[in-house]
Amino acid sequence: MQQIVDFVLELDKLKAVTRKTRPLGLERLENSAEHSWQIAMMAAAMAPFAEPGLDMPRVIGMLLVHDIGEIDTGDTLVYVEDGWAERKAAERAAVQRIFGLLPEAQAAGFMALWLEFEEGATPEARYANAVDRAMPALLNLANKGQSWREHGISHARVVARLQGPIREGCPALWAYLEARLQAAQAQGLFGA
């Protein structure tokens, strides 16, 4: 039991990892723990638009664990393209350390979810990734483009970065988002 408690208290550090978006109506930056909760809820709520037969509990498990490596590495803006491989290796070392606080069977279960998400080879991982990618865009759309404008991200860069993974993981979500992004461009909500 002490191993599990140590693990859960280690997880507390994800509440201190800040992202680039701000929660609606708040001045502070969003953190990765509350983001993980929100996308788990989004995945469940959007189930009617997921591929039939998808294992939703596995999707939710992946989304709950996918950012835990940031406890050691911090969050990186999805538009930063340099050093992605090094960053992923560092995140992997981080989750090995953190899941390693647990008894072996528990550690292996979480590691399998983390790897499935990273590899993106299953419909569940692709759907989970689509939800994860779409969420900050939805917040930005509701927030007058806050993090796009703060970081000088253009409409073209958003589309280039999100289109592939979201369309692959949840085509209906991309169809919706593509139209919203186009409208946002017309309104001048992007940077650059």
Add this chain to the structure above:
Amino acid sequence: MQQIVDFVLELDKLKAVTRKTRPLGLERLENSAEHSWQIAMMAAAMAPFAEPGLDMPRVIGMLLVHDIGEIDTGDTLVYVEDGWAERKAAERAAVQRIFGLLPEAQAAGFMALWLEFEEGATPEARYANAVDRAMPALLNLANKGQSWREHGISHARVVARLQGPIREGCPALWAYLEARLQAAQAQGLFGA
């Protein structure tokens, strides 16, 4: 899709609902969204101590939705005993409003999880409740009794409030916690 997006953006407000505990090493108060993430992870990590055959995805679903009513009502300290029934009625009205943003089938699914947690009649609900009750105590134990001291909560009140639900939902967790709380009393980590 727009209904689901509206729902997910409404959930953003749970990031602004503050609790009484502080994340380890941070000055600010914890919010209910990041708390929901952490207890979902704790429930999964503690699976070896759950009743055999427990439906863990349902436990996790309950923990992800159980605090959503606080978007309208705010968080209440578990030691506040007056007005509990009124508060629960208000939370129920709140989740009916919030889940009601979704298409009917999705709303009904989340509502069923929320009600199962509140009613506490299944082993899954009792285990989920044990985890939810234990988490702030674990943070307080790691935080030198921070919220107990700030709110003048004695060892006897903590035991009276936590023993029943935690012992019922996860006996091994109570056995662990009981000993920790006793040691904390000897160290003077309680208020009053």
